[in-house]
Amino acid sequence: MLNLKKLMNKPFFLLIYCFCLFQSISFAQQKVWLDSDTGNEMDDLYAIAYLVKVPGIDLIGLSSAHFNNADLNVFEKWNAYETATLKPVEESQRLNEEILAAMGRMDIPHPLGADRQIGRAWGQQDPRDSPAAQAIIAEARKMKGEEKLHVLTLGAMTNVATALILAPDIKDKIRLFSLGSWYTPESQAWNKSEFNIRCDLNSFDYLLNLEGLDFTIMTTTTSFALKFDRDETYARLDENVAIEKILADRWRVHNPQDKTRVMWDLALVMAYVHPEWATVSSVMTPPENTPRVVQVYTEIDADKMREEFWRLLKES
Structure with a gap:
């Protein structure tokens, strides 16, 4: 039997023990803020439900993001929504509150976000203040x-x-992890023609250009690997549990025709929580942006992520 007391008398093992303890305490105290366009698709809800349940994460805020896009002006429907009456950020806010209430976590601050992009359609960086x-x-x-x-x-x-435009002093106090854009590692080619970026290209460019900002990006190229099967998901979700019913209803109402769905947002959250299941590469920003290095997730272990999602969701 391992005698921990004797090992602790040895300097080497004492050093290792203290290091591991420090790492554990450091992670346990990490403060995290999640910003989500929850009203847009369905995968945001799964990502939020997962992160709320992660032990050792101090989730100190869940804010709502808009998903304004050109389609809302020219089509009658966006997923299951009538575009004539849809207010994107307010729908994200409503769902955030519904999720937190179902999980008994209304104690987590959940302020309303901006209702549109920074600047204008032709560019600029005018901030869009919000709670x-x-x-x-x-x-x-x-x-x-x-x-x-x-x-x-x-x-x-x-x-x-x-936040960074209004308060430049916080740049060194933030580490940013964002979902957006396409990136091909083999050719080192960026493609900003992606939904999140199209909703606010000005913000993405501002963040890419902000020298000194610690910025890690989960591209849709990489997150595409994480997919859930519709029938398996329905079978696993217990609709007697409030949050699980919300997750089932979201797929059933908004994307019933899809036999599989890419869980874009969940990929970012799980790569953040479990960095051992993701590969991160140092990459130069796109040529039109300020030349600097950002971090990009280039590979994930989707199988382990799926398994862990279901394990934690079912944990009491």
Whole structure:
């Protein structure tokens, strides 16, 4: 039998033990802010439900993001929504509150985000202030020493970009993880023709150009690997459990025709929580942006992510 007391008398093992303890405490105290365009598709809901349940994560905020896009102006329907009456950020906000209530976590602050992009259709960087941006600023300013607020964005990056424009002093207090764009590692080619980026290209360009910002990007190229099967998902979800019923209903109402769905947002959240299941590469920004290095997820272990999602969701 391993005698921990004797091992602790040996300097080497004592050093290893203290290091592991420090790492555990450091992770347990990590403050995380999640920004989500929850009303857009269905995978946001799965990502939020997962992150809320992760032990050791101090989720200090869940803000709503808009998903304004050109289709809302020219088509009558967006998924199951009537576009004539749809207010994107308000729908994201409604769902955020519904999820938190179902999980008994209304104690997590959940401020409303901006209702449109920064700047205008032709560019510019005029901030789009909101309760969400102000809350991110306030939390970032609470960070002490080398501590950083980890911000995860699942949709348009308007809220975090606005926070950084309004309060440049928080740049060194934020570590940003965002879902957006396509990137091909073999050719080192970027493609910004992607939904989240199209919803606020100005914000993405601002963040890419912001020298010194610690920026990690989950591209849709990489997150495409994480897919859920519709029938398996229905079978696994227990609709007697409030949050699981919400997840089932979201697929059933908004995407019933899809036999599989890419879980874009869940891929980012799970890669963040389990970095051992993801490969991160240092990459130069696109040629039209300020030349600097950002981090890009280039590979994920989708099988392990699927398995872990279901394990944690079912954990009491």
